[in-house]
Amino acid sequence: MPSLATRILKALPFGHHGRTCTPFVALDRSLCKACWCCVAVCPESVLGKVELGSHKHAVVDWGERCTGCGSCLKACKSGALSGRSAPAQ
Numbered sequence: 315m316p317s318l319a320t321r322i323l324k325a326l327p328f329g330h331h332g333r334t335c336t337p338f339v340a341l342d343r344s345l346c347k348a349c350w351c352c353v354a355v356c357p358e359s360v361l362g363k364v365e366l367g368s369h370k371h372a373v374v375d376w377g378e379r380c381t382g383c384g385s386c387l388k389a390c391k392s393g394a395l396s397g398r399s400a401p402a403q
C-alpha cells in the first residue's frame with residue numbers, strides 16, 4: 315500500500331508533483347534540503363514547496379513561466395538545481 319505522502323501527492327493536481335524542470339533549470343528533488351531559498355528569489359513564482367511531514371522539497375509549479383534568469387541557481391546551496399540549455403527556437 316502506498317504511503318500517505320504518496321497518496322496525497324497523486325491526488326494533487328498536475329503541477330504540484332512530477333514536474334522537475336523548466337526549459338532552463340532542472341531540479342533534483344533528492345538533493346533538495348527544503349531551505350526554500352530558490353522559491354523566495356524566483357521573480358516569476360516558478361518554484362513551489364511540497365511539505366508533507368518529513369517529505370519536503372522544492373517543485374516546479376509553473377515551468378512555462380521560467381525566463382532563465384538564474385536567480386534560483388544562485389540561491390540553491392544544496393546543488394538540487396542545475397542549468398539546462400534553452401530549447402531551440
